[in-house]
Amino acid sequence: MSFELVSLKLQVRPNDLDSLGHVNNATVLEYLETGRWDWLKYHKLQIKQKIIPVIARIEVNFRKEIILEDVIIKTKLEEANKLAQYQANFWQSIELFREKNLLVAVEARIQLVFIDSTQRTLRTLQEFLEEANNHNNSIN
Amino acid sequence: MSFELVSLKLQVRPNDLDSLGHVNNATVLEYLETGRWDWLKYHKLQIKQKIIPVIARIEVNFRKEIILEDVIIKTKLEEANKLAQYQANFWQSIELFREKNLLVAVEARIQLVFIDSTQRTLRTLQEFLEEANNHNNSIN
Amino acid sequence: MSFELVSLKLQVRPNDLDSLGHVNNATVLEYLETGRWDWLKYHKLQIKQKIIPVIARIEVNFRKEIILEDVIIKTKLEEANKLAQYQANFWQSIELFREKNLLVAVEARIQLVFIDSTQRTLRTLQEFLEEANNHNNSIN
């Protein structure tokens, strides 16, 4: 399997703004989640019931305020060659159009682990990817 | 000024849950924000229009899933004696009642900076606290 | 079965507020949903997988602005004797403490239908209640 950086254009909604007209920091996490779903969809992966990705840690740096505008969410799986590991890291950024340039507003690292929902044990990234991928080939 | 660890009991709402019945990670940030508002209120501080706290970085570790239950949000200002600094860190945790014990579900460090909204310059924690405090003594 | 008006005290969170410091109208619907979950819990009813309540229509009157405060959500099933019907109406209100009185801030009527998730057909309130109730008696 080979993975790419996936970019998604997303509309800010009025409800995302705080009293100063900036996107609230909790809403930024929703944007990042939307980016990861789009990454899964792009790679034709689907979360199944057995092995579930669970967020273990997030680190987010806020560099610029986001206002009522369109943003670009970039999502990339770190070190995708280390498939045997029990965790995976996504690097994500949220970027803004400012005078024909893209400026980074948010940088984030999202650390995931993979839980076997029946046995409650840890599984590897590879095991997660196989399940998420396999089922696409079956009749659904 | 002397600051205390402030504890807030908060109700999880059905809308906070994801499809697995767990509190979504973006919603966890809302809980933490609610805890910081409560910390401000406890210390009789009020955010005014001139010096505005802005989140620069968050780090959150997710240790346990939160379900539809009451949680305790603990909020503490780190190194409150370093008032002359241009940033401040809040340490926060979200804890759960499990068989008469409190278990830590979430641990977070929230790094803030203080922006002068008219001059767009950085201000110190002390300057923020003085403004937030002063105005309480005046007729409002 | 006999049903009662159920009252729930709920905390407004800072994130619920719009730029004017009032609870946003979409958030009011979350409060009402929280009230209905509490009504179900009070009556020891649990939504199961077969018959699912689906909102068909909502009517909400907004009478007072809600600020950062505690609110009371009252939830009542209308005409609970008409169990054979294919729809049910909840009457709900959100009330505020103002100088030792309760003032009505929001009044709402929520119309539900009951869908058989396997057959995609309508079911009656009674059939929903029987399923929601029965399963409580079994070992779960």
Place this chain on the structure above:
Amino acid sequence: MSFELVSLKLQVRPNDLDSLGHVNNATVLEYLETGRWDWLKYHKLQIKQKIIPVIARIEVNFRKEIILEDVIIKTKLEEANKLAQYQANFWQSIELFREKNLLVAVEARIQLVFIDSTQRTLRTLQEFLEEANNHNNSIN
């Protein structure tokens, strides 16, 4: 002034979905609000600090479940010739692409009143529109 029906294409986000994979009813109100902001923007109207539109009543019919897809939000001001009235009604719908057709998922009527934020009195639709429009012509 003449007003048009305004259509906005909006992306559903994963966080908008409930445990059954459908857009939650509170989130539907956020979509409608996004549609009204877009309507204002299309007509070059801007909400100012003096006369504030406040939602007095909403009626929403839910006809189809919305899943993770793009939706069209249509927003229209009812009877825009009755400008002297103290209230205004928006008719809104949310529509879905299904096999090259648009299906109505949600129909809503949003009733607004206009409050003078300094005098706390009611104002007319016309007074609101004049303020919202006037200020665009001045240097801001």
